[in-house]
Amino acid sequence: MSRFLLFAAIFAFPSVASAEQIYPGYSWSELSAGIYLHSRDDPFAGPVDGNAVVIINDADIFVIDSHINPAAARAVVTKIKSLTRNPVSHIINTHWHDDHTNGNQTFLSAYPDAQIISHPYTLEKLKSEWSAFEDGRRAAYDAVTVERINEAAAAAESAQPDRAISLRIYAGYVEALKPELPDLQLAYPTLAVDGQMEFDRGDRKIVVQWIGDGNTEGDLVVWLLAEKILATGDIVVAPIPYAFDAPMLEWKETLNRLNAFDAELIIPGHGTPQKDTAYIARLASLIDATLEAVKKARADGVAYEDLQKAVSLDAQKTVFTGGDPIALNAWNGYYFGPGVSSAWISLGYPVSEGE
Numbered sequence: 001m002s003r004f005l006l007f008a009a010i011f012a013f014p015s016v017a018s019a020e021q022i023y024p025g026y027s028w029s030e031l032s033a034g035i036y037l038h039s040r041d042d043p044f045a046g047p048v049d050g051n052a053v054v055i056i057n058d059a060d061i062f063v064i065d066s067h068i069n070p071a072a073a074r075a076v077v078t079k080i081k082s083l084t085r086n087p088v089s090h091i092i093n094t095h096w097h098d099d100h101t102n103g104n105q106t107f108l109s110a111y112p113d114a115q116i117i118s119h120p121y122t123l124e125k126l127k128s129e130w131s132a133f134e135d136g137r138r139a140a141y142d143a144v145t146v147e148r149i150n151e152a153a154a155a156a157e158s159a160q161p162d163r164a165i166s167l168r169i170y171a172g173y174v175e176a177l178k179p180e181l182p183d184l185q186l187a188y189p190t191l192a193v194d195g196q197m198e199f200d201r202g203d204r205k206i207v208v209q210w211i212g213d214g215n216t217e218g219d220l221v222v223w224l225l226a227e228k229i230l231a232t233g234d235i236v237v238a239p240i241p242y243a244f245d246a247p248m249l250e251w252k253e254t255l256n257r258l259n260a261f262d263a264e265l266i267i268p269g270h271g272t273p274q275k276d277t278a279y280i281a282r283l284a285s286l287i288d289a290t291l292e293a294v295k296k297a298r299a300d301g302v303a304y305e306d307l308q309k310a311v312s313l314d315a316q317k318t319v320f321t322g323g324d325p326i327a328l329n330a331w332n333g334y335y336f337g338p339g340v341s342s343a344w345i346s347l348g349y350p351v352s353e354g355e
């Protein structure tokens with residue numbers, strides 16, 4: 001590169017770069033005055049990552065969820081600093097999963113006085129599971145390269161297209177997270193909410209609330225009363241919900257409670273904001289159908305080990321995936337497989353004979 005080009009590269013573009021704050025695969029949108037969403041462009045691409053919401057108040061800032069990857073969290077900090085000198089005072093972890101908590105430390109490094117809010121269940125799960133999970137991930141990622149995974153994906157393409165999709169998603173995780181893992185630490189929540197906590201910020205009221213079990217047993221929602229914006233965490237995920245360990249019976253009740261907020265905008269834990277409750281209704285009917293299918297399998301004498309093969313949710317599968325192979329991969333991996341197991345356990349059926 002010539003000196004002139006080097007000069008041009010340094011001085012011609014920085015204002016554009018800092019204004020756009022582009023981090024690959026993520027985009028910003030302003031949902032309402034001072035309320036920003038940083039969201040994955042492709043909800044199925046690896047790493048699958050939660051939405052982060054930035055709420056800029058007169059004198060401070062609240063952030064809802066901190067991303068799976070410190071690099072994505074750093075992009076949020078950079079964006080905040082381009083918008084305001086107000087400090088982040090609170091980071092809300094809607095639940096304990098890594099795609100909502102791994103960036104906590106990044107925010108705390110930039111804003112050391114910030115409090116991290118969660119439900120006590122979230123703190124308990126982070127304390128008992130986070131370190132072992134990330135140690136396992138570090139060991140697994142150390143043993144692979146993105147190139148090898150992509151080669152395996154290419155080799156699987158024709159005979160095992162679904163495996164090729166899974167491998168490409170995995171390559172996305174390794175590519176984004178492997179460089180971050182050596183320094184990854186978790187900043188644990190410091191402020192517990194198991195009922196309701198309200199923050200008055202001038203005309204804005206921020207209500208952090210536990211309204212029942214949803215995607216986990218400690219999901220918090222955030223209600224912006226004046227703006228009528230509701231952030232649900234992974235109680236609502238679009239376009240394919242997650243059902244890992246979900247307490248299905250309670251989840252349905254909690255979904256119904258979301259309708260009572262009369263929200264004008266619902267920000268899911270992943271995916272596109274919803275302007276009405278139609279998607280919530282679809283989720284509730286999906287959970288109903290899952291519970292009914294599992295009840296019928298139990299009544300027909302199906303054992304837990306055979307549940308995945310015995311149960312069909314084909315009508316719902318078509319509604320949620322439209323037959324798209326990548327959406328189908330997510331449906332099987334994130335909803336159908338874990339969902340029928342979660343429904344069985346939620347209904348109190350035995351997972352092994354003799355229980």
Ligand SMILES: [Zn+2]
Nearest residue numbers: 050099234269
């Ligand atoms: Zn999530």
